[in-house]
Amino acid sequence: DIQMTQSPSSLSASVGDRVTITCRASQSITSYLNWYQQRPGKAPKLLIFAASSLQSGVPSRFSGSGSGTDFTLTISSLQPEDFATYYCQQSYSTPWTFGQGTKVEIK
Amino acid sequence: QVQLQQWGAGLLKPSETLSLTCAVYGGSFSGHYWSWIRQPPGKGLEWIGEINHSGSTNYNPSLKSRVTISIDTSKNQFSLKLSSVTAAATAVYYCVRVQNDYTGQSHGMDVWGQGTTVTVSS
Numbered sequence: 001d002i003q004m005t006q007s008p009s010s011l012s013a014s015v016g017d018r019v020t021i022t023c024r025a026s027q028s029i030t031s032y033l034n035w036y037q038q039r040p041g042k043a044p045k046l047l048i049f050a051a052s053s054l055q056s057g058v059p060s061r062f063s064g065s066g067s068g069t070d071f072t073l074t075i076s077s078l079q080p081e082d083f084a085t086y087y088c089q090q091s092y093s094t095p096w097t098f099g100q101g102t103k104v105e106i107k
Numbered sequence: 108q109v110q111l112q113q114w115g116a117g118l119l120k121p122s123e124t125l126s127l128t129c130a131v132y133g134g135s136f137s138g139h140y141w142s143w144i145r146q147p148p149g150k151g152l153e154w155i156g157e158i159n160h161s162g163s164t165n166y167n168p169s170l171k172s173r174v175t176i177s178i179d180t181s182k183n184q185f186s187l188k189l190s191s192v193t194a195a196a197t198a199v200y201y202c203v204r205v206q207n208d209y210t211g212q213s214h215g216m217d218v219w220g221q222g223t224t225v226t227v228s229s
Contacts (some may be wrong), residue, residue, distance in 0.1 A: 001168075034215035036152075043201055043219035044152065087152055091213040095143075095167040096154040105212050 002026050002090050006099035012107040015082035019075040021102045032092040033070045035064055035073045038101075039084045045086075048073065078104070109134030110210050111220035113202045114188075119227045125189040129220055136183045140205040142164030142216060143176065143187045146200040153198075157205060158185055192227045199224050 002027035003028055013019050015051055023033065032053040036044040046055045048064035061076045082107055088099040114128030129141070134164035142157040158176045166174050175188045190195060204218040 014145065030213070032214075036215075043222055044216075046206070046215045046217045047221075049146070049206065049217075053214075055215075085139070089152075089215065091215060094154075094157075094165045095169070098152040100151050 001095055002029060002092060002097050004088055004090055004097050004099040006042060006088055006102050008102060009100065012082045012105050013078050014107045015078055017107075019078050019082075019104060021086055021088075021104075023066075023071045023073070024049075025069045025071075025092075029085045031067050032090055033064070033066065033071045034091060035062075036087045036089065037082075037084045038087065042086060042089035043093045045050045046057050049091075059072040059089055061069060075104075109204060109218045111204065111218055113200075113220040115223055115225070116202075117198075117224055117226060120190055121193050121227060121229055122191055123227075125130055125200075125221055125227075126186070127190050127194060127200055127202070127225075128184055128186045130181050130187075131178050131183040131204075136180060139207060140165075140213065141178070142187045142203045143204055144201045144216070145196075146201070147195075147198040152189055154192065154198075155187065155189075194227050195225050195226065 005024045007022045033051045035048040042043040052064045085101045085103045110132045113129040137160040140157040140159045143155040146203040156176045157212045158164045173190045199222045202220040206214045206217040
């Protein structure tokens, strides 16, 4: 199985801050990396697919980059509704696997 | 737009079989894989397995011996069965649609059901 490791596990930030979350794969997954946002008590929501493609309807303050084993999710200006947990997921090979999550909290 | 509506028993005893069903509304059933994901309380996401409209399946090896995912194309529904459950199966279970490109390459899970909380307790 491909292991996905996110860092940090949690972070505190203020509205308007630029936030960066990192995801590392245990082997190359080329660009088959997806990012999700999960608010408390809700299902995850797909934000970014194929490492850098913005899912329809997702605000442009979200962006993704990377290839191979190292990937980044960036929120350019954090908004109140962005406080949530973020997960990366590889779609290179089954079993599809997720990172452990990064919780973004209000400072 | 596509919506997923899921249902099934929420309270099980150890050794029983978990059974959930998901109905697909408002979109094409073919051309996608349909997956089950679970999330234990306070923990991360685990992929259980998937099926396409032809009945082709992929399972997580960690659960493969106990999982069956099936499909009923006449009803636009797919189902999950997980046998011999223990407390470790306590989780929120989601049915999801796998997004793919024209080559069939998966690009994430773009439509999610509302989730079903399953508790295993004696």
